[in-house]
Amino acid sequence: MKLHEYQARDLLAKNGVPVTAGRVAATPAEARKIAEELGGKVVVKAQIHAGGRGKGRLVEQAETAEMYQKLVSDPENYSGKVRGDRVGGVRLADTPEEAEQAAAAILGKYLVSIQTGPEGKLVKHVLVAEQTDIAKEYYLAAIIDGMQGCPLIMASAEGGQEIEVVAHRNPEAIVRMPVPPAAGYSPYIGRTLAARLGFTGDQADQFGRVVEGLYRTLMATDASLVEINPLALTTDGRVVAVDAKLNIDDNALFRQKELAAMRDLDEEDPLEVKAQQLGVANFIKLDGNIGCIVNGAGLAMATMDTIKLAGGEPANFLDIGTVNDPQRVVNAMKVILEDPAVKAILVNIFGGMARVDIIAQGVIEAHRQMKIDVPVVMRLVGTNLAEGEQLIQESGLPLIRANGLFEAAKKAVEAANAA
Structure with a gap:
């Protein structure tokens, strides 16, 4: 689950962690009031679940796809800036x-960036924060590293830009420090990162406290x-977070009730939201026209690859x-059929603990409801296959x-092309 920047801050x-002063606003008038409280000089930032803002x-909504193509094909002449005629x-x-004028220009519009896709994102809130006199920008992040099985802290002196770009251009610029789960965090981690990034004295102490926070x-x-990103060193010697991003593990939301209430469903794909509401947790919408119902993440990935190998495009991971x-199974079919792009459905089941006859019953019940x-293409293998085959034949x-x-996959592609 993603949070907005103002929530992460x-x-x-x-x-x-020290952050710049600021609050969220839903109207231009609110933005003006916050700016007055902060002394006037502020930055007004659209709040959406995407980077590159x-x-x-x-x-306007009707122009999002056209603008996205312009950003992709000619970013030098179409990318926005914080000042000027192309903000x-x-x-x-x-x-x-x-600040009030800036908020009025942002709120209610669709923001299109490289990360939003051609549909863009409707802006409903803006963050109004104090301007910061930045001497240097840094990157700092903490993740759960599945490869090492522990938290990992990453830092770079090349902040204020996409970390993927830094990793590609100069991977040595990214410093990585794992945090041993048994020992937990120790101040030496912050001190080591500070030294590697060139901090000294009081600024090194400040940076260490930021890392611990x-x-x-x-x-x-x-x-x-x-x-x-960026973590700023200001001209008056402060180390302060200017931007923030936070993603919460969905599997932990049952014990993070307060954070779960911060979820903004309007920022998520409607089909993915509906899938979760219907108990189909592992669903991701894609851009193709062949819906997939598969048991097992590995088999689902293989199914999508095979569809592409057969000349088609999957409409979802499920x-x-x-x-x-x-x-x-009925609920899975409901979600897939909500997508108007779907021209065929491929049900690929390798029954182990999941019984083939139950899947067959679900597909039959879906047709009843x-x-x-x-067209629905079915490939069934495994537990209770004979019983499942009989149910399908009798239906x-x-x-x-x-x-x-x-x-x-070939039959699904053929069926979709013929639709």
Whole structure:
């Protein structure tokens, strides 16, 4: 689950990380009031679940796809800036009046950046924060490293830009420090990172406290990522977080009730939200036209690869899991059929603990409950296969059968192309 920048900043501050003063606003008038309280010179930042906001552009909904193509094909001439005639979703204001004007220009518009995709994101809130006189920008983040099985803190003296760009251009510029789970965080980690980034004296102490607060935030929130980019060294010698990003592990939301309430469903794909509400947790919408219902994440990935190998494009990733409930299959079909791009459905089940006959019952029940106008291709193998085959035969439904995965993918592609 992603949080907005203003929410991430509040959590960092709660755990001892210094952040620039500021608050969130939903109207231009609120933005003006906050700017007045902060002394007038502020930065107004669109709050959406996507990066690249400063270089993004604000347009009406009908113009998002066109602007996205312009940003991709000619970023030099179309990317936004914080000042000038091509301002984006992050704007500098020197007076409360300018802050109000900036908020009016941002709120209610669709922000398109490289990370939003062609649909863009509707801006409903802006963060109004004090301007910072920055002497140097740094990158700092904490993640859960699955390879090492522990938290990992990453830092770089090349902040204020996408860390992927830094990793590609100069991987040595990124310093990595694992935190042993048994020992936990120790101040030597912050001191080591400070020295590697060139901090000395009081600034090194400040940086160490920021690193400790970052780690504390990671652990307290069950986050998979806590990122500060940039972490600024100001002209008056302060080390302060200017931006913040925080992603929470969905599997931990049952014990993070307060954070779960911060979830902004409007920022998420409607189909993915509906899937979760129906108990289909492992669903990700894609851009193709062949819906997939598969048990097991590995098999789901292989199914999508095989569809592409057969010349088609998957419309979703859907791992139905080890399920022996026909209604879960019905719910999966409901979610897939909500996507108007879907022209065929491929059901690929390798029954182990999941029984083939239960999956067959689910597909049959889905046809009873809904009007299914797209062809359904089924490849079934495993536990209770004979019982499942009998149920399908007795149903009389016009299901397209396949024995192997590639055969199933070919038939799904053919059915989608013929639709």
